[in-house]
Amino acid sequence: MNTVLRTTWRLLPLVAAILALASAGGAQQVTPEAYEQLRYRHIGPVGNRLAAVAGVAGDPLTYYAGAASGGIWKTSDGGEYWEPVFDGQVDHSVGALAVAPSDPSIVWAGTGEPHIRSNVSLGTGVYKSTDAGRTWRHMGLGEGGPTRMSRIVVHPHDPDIVYVGALGHAHGPQQARGVFRTTDGGDSWEHVLFVDENTGASSIEMDPSNPRRLFAGMWTVEVHTWGRESGGEGSGIYLSEDGGDTWRKLEGNGLPVLPVGKTDLCLTPADANRVYALIETGDGVPWHGRETESGEFWRSLDGGSTWELMNHSRDLGGRTAYYNNCFVSPDDPDEVYFQTSGLSRSLDGGATYVNHQGRQRPGGDYHDMWIDPLDGDRMIVANDQNVSVSMNRGMSWHAAELPIGQMYHVTVDNAIPYNVLGNRQDGPSFRGPSNSRTGGFGGIGGPISRSEWVTVGGGESGFATPDPEDPNIVWSSASGSGARGGVVVRWDSFLFFCSRAAVVGVGAGGVVRRGGAAPSPRPPAS
Numbered sequence: 001m002n003t004v005l006r007t008t009w010r011l012l013p014l015v016a017a018i019l020a021l022a023s024a025g026g027a028q029q030v031t032p033e034a035y036e037q038l039r040y041r042h043i044g045p046v047g048n049r050l051a052a053v054a055g056v057a058g059d060p061l062t063y064y065a066g067a068a069s070g071g072i073w074k075t076s077d078g079g080e081y082w083e084p085v086f087d088g089q090v091d092h093s094v095g096a097l098a099v100a101p102s103d104p105s106i107v108w109a110g111t112g113e114p115h116i117r118s119n120v121s122l123g124t125g126v127y128k129s130t131d132a133g134r135t136w137r138h139m140g141l142g143e144g145g146p147t148r149m150s151r152i153v154v155h156p157h158d159p160d161i162v163y164v165g166a167l168g169h170a171h172g173p174q175q176a177r178g179v180f181r182t183t184d185g186g187d188s189w190e191h192v193l194f195v196d197e198n199t200g201a202s203s204i205e206m207d208p209s210n211p212r213r214l215f216a217g218m219w220t221v222e223v224h225t226w227g228r229e230s231g232g233e234g235s236g237i238y239l240s241e242d243g244g245d246t247w248r249k250l251e252g253n254g255l256p257v258l259p260v261g262k263t264d265l266c267l268t269p270a271d272a273n274r275v276y277a278l279i280e281t282g283d284g285v286p287w288h289g290r291e292t293e294s295g296e297f298w299r300s301l302d303g304g305s306t307w308e309l310m311n312h313s314r315d316l317g318g319r320t321a322y323y324n325n326c327f328v329s330p331d332d333p334d335e336v337y338f339q340t341s342g343l344s345r346s347l348d349g350g351a352t353y354v355n356h357q358g359r360q361r362p363g364g365d366y367h368d369m370w371i372d373p374l375d376g377d378r379m380i381v382a383n384d385q386n387v388s389v390s391m392n393r394g395m396s397w398h399a400a401e402l403p404i405g406q407m408y409h410v411t412v413d414n415a416i417p418y419n420v421l422g423n424r425q426d427g428p429s430f431r432g433p434s435n436s437r438t439g440g441f442g443g444i445g446g447p448i449s450r451s452e453w454v455t456v457g458g459g460e461s462g463f464a465t466p467d468p469e470d471p472n473i474v475w476s477s478a479s480g481s482g483a484r485g486g487v488v489v490r491w492d493s494f495l496f497f498c499s500r501a502a503v504v505g506v507g508a509g510g511v512v513r514r515g516g517a518a519p520s521p522r523p524p525a526s
Contacts, residue, residue, distance in 0.1 A: 043420065045430045045453045047401030050382035051113050051367050054097035056104045058374045064133065065380075065387040066094025068113055069121050070404030074133045079380075079389040079398050085133040093121030098152035100159035101373075105132045110149025111142075114167050114202065115367055116223055116321040122146035122169055128186050139186035144176025145169055151204045155211050160185040163192075163214065163244060165201030170223045173197035179204060179216050181244045192244040198222060199234035205265045207303075208373075209272035212243040215304065217263030217277070221321070228321060230280060231261035237277060239304055254300075254307030256281060256293040262320050266336070268328035269373060275300040276328060276336060276350065277307070280320040297326070297350045310350035315340065327369045329393075331376040337394075339366035343381065345394065362388030362397040365426055384426040413466035413474075421456065421464040421474065429458035429476040 052066035064085075065073045071086035072094055086092065086109070096110035112123025125142030126149060129135060141147065141164060148167040155161035161183050168177035177200035179193035193201070195218050203217030216239075220232030237250045251257075261280030268274055276299055282292020297311040317324050318340030329335035338344040338353060341364055345356035363383035372378040380389045381397075388397040406425035412418045417435040424430060432453040458464055458476025467473035 042403050043434065043448045044403075044432050044450065045405050045424060046403050046450060047385050048405045048425055048427070049365075049367070049384045050387045050402075050404075051115060052094050052097040052110075053368050053370045053380045053382045053387060054099050054107070055370050055372060055378075055380055056099055057101060057372055059104070060372075060375075060378055060391070062104070062132075063370075063380050063387075063389065064097050064099070064107060065382060065402070066097050066109060067092070067402065067404040068115075069093050069406055070402065072097070072109055072133065073387075073402055075400075079387075079400055082387075082400055082402055085129075086127075086136060089127065089136060089138075091124045091127075093123050095123060096149045096152045096165070098154050098162075100154045101156045103159045106130055106154070106159045107133055108152045108154065108162060108164075109136070110147070110152050110164060112146060112148040112167075112169075114148045114150035114165075115323065116148070116167075116170055116221065116228065118223060118225060123149060125149075126152070126164055126186070139182075140189060141166065141176070141180055145174055147176065148200070150200070150202050153204050153206050153214075156206075156208075157211070161211075161243075162186065163204050163206070164189075165204045165216065167200035167202060167219065167221075170200065170221050172222060177201070178218070179214075179244065179247075190244075193218075193238060193240070193247050195234040195238075196220075198232065202262050203265045205267045205275075207272055208267060208269035212241065213303075214240045214244055215265050215267070215275065216240075216247070217265050219262045220259075221261070230321065231259050231282075233259055235260050235263065237263055237265065237304070250304055253305065254309070255298065256295065258282075258291060258293045260293055262324060264325050266326040266328045268333050269330050270328075271333035273301055273303045274328070274333045275304050276326055278316060278324060278326045278338070280317060280324065283312075283314065299349055311353070313353075316344070316350075316353065323366055325366070325369065327371060329376040330371060330373045335376075337369060337371075339369060339381070341365050343394070356394050362386065362390075362399050408461055409463055411463075411465065413471035414468060415471040419466070419471065421466060423458055423460060423462045423464055423476070426460050428455040429462065429464035429474070430454070431456045431464065431474065 049068040050065050051068045054064045056062040061078045063075050069092055071084055071092040073082045074085045075082045091111040093111055094109055095112050095114045098108045100106035107129040109127045113120040125147055126139050127136045128139045146169040150167050151165040153163045164180045166177055168174040179201050180189045181192045182189050199218050199220040201216050202219040205215045207213035220234040222229045238247045240247045264278040266276045278297055281295055283294055295309045295312050296316045298307045299310045300307045316338045323340050325339040327337045334349045336346045336350050343356050343366055344353045346353040363385035365384035368382040370380050377393050378391055386399040386401045388399040390397050407422040410422040412420055419431050420434055421431045430453050436448050456474040459478035462477035464476045
């Protein structure tokens with residue numbers, strides 16, 4: 001009896017609202033006031049895409065993580081406990097983070113994802129905290145329209161000097177693209193590098209030995225609903241030797257001659273003359289009747305004056321718009337890390353590389369990395385599943401799955417209490433209870449544990465649809481499903497403790513099975 005009462009009590013606000021509407025008239029419109037007593041709470045599932053990370057040099061306990069659409073999170077104990085520190089802001093899509101090297105209480109955040117797809121969130125400019133993330137102030141750069149901030153670089157000795165790489169919304173021409181600089185802590189900004197309204201900054205790096213020497217990777221890109229146009233005359237590497245006052249494009253001397261796409265740059269304090277560039281080319285495949293460049297990874301040993309092609313492998317580039325980053329160890333100029341769908345490492349300056357996801361694979365689809373400039377063993381990465389910290393150069397990882405799940409859709413079934421179902425970004429379809437069934441500290445109606453969420457087949461960009469007559473049966477789809485391909489999965493919870501078999505239909509290609517030992521023997525309800 002108590003169980004029923006506790007469960008019903010949580011539904012009273014909704015029941016009261018429905019009864020009030022019913023008594024007032026059958027066809028009356030539902031107003032916002034009807035929901036004023038209802039409150040949202042997080043029920044799961046946990047984990048999902050992180051887009052930016054940063055740490056404090058010399059401090060193994062403090063890190064920041066920026067979520068694709070879940071704000072900024074901070075840990076002060078090395079990654080065991082994370083707390084949200086960006087709640088209350090108008091924007092929750094974070095694309096870049098930076099801590100001032102000379103004052104760790106100053107933290108900068110750039111909003112809007114620079115990892116371009118047709119379904120990622122845009123931002124409203126840059127934010128600044130002067131109390132290590134407790135409070136934030138919007139510092140501008142959103143006046144020119146929606147933003148995607150790719151990188152923030154803070155002067156090593158003067159925290160008021162900051163450079164921001166702006167990619168722009170990338171859906172068409174926009175003036176607010178390129179590199180911006182402030183010399184007064186963000187009170188005013190200068191647009192110091194502007195190539196054209198179709199070209200934004202995909203990368204900014206500062207010479208560790210000379211803060212007036214800056215490299216910028218510029219990217220001509222336009223995103224449409226049907227695809228993406230990447231590359232053009234404006235793309236490439238630009239160099240400033242006067243703190244950003246003037247810039248020149250680096251051309252020839254071993255660099256690609258034909259137009260290229262996205263460029264990511266990486267430098268190291270271990271060798272100030274060493275510059276690496278991960279450059280998107282066409283791999284020599286003709287595009288729109290034109291020839292394209294070939295190659296992926298270039299290296300300069302003389303500060304950018306001359307370059308040599310180190311590697312042709314597409315494995316280092318992958319889906320260039322969605323990831324494609326390089327990072328160098330602060331104590332070994334030949335140790336280079338590459339982020340794509342996986343994490344790779346080279347010990348010979350990029351000539352060769354190996355998979356380096358360690359004994360505990362931290363995730364997939366990597367978007368950012370921070371290596372302590374004072375300790376090359378300590379690093380943090382952001383990917384589509386979690387934020388992960390390593391204290392041993394990536395040989396093992398401690399992963400934290402934050403409550404920032406990006407759900408493509410949500411639905412409910414007819415069970416009592418009802419279950420909530422949905423497909424998570426870069427993950428499977430999930431089903432979880434709307435109310436706790438296990439009790440614990442909160443009893444029935446208390447916290448919903450992670451173990452109460454189960455996968456029900458299907459996957460990213462699809463749907464999970466419960467059978468209206470039998471909630472134990474769920475039909476799920478995955479990305480690309482339809483008449484031309486993809487999958488449709490039948491998941492039967494009665495098989496949970498044996499094989500969890502699933503029947504999978506593959507568009508016009510017939511019927512196959514994925515997972516489990518046998519198809520479900522349960523016939524359709526008559």
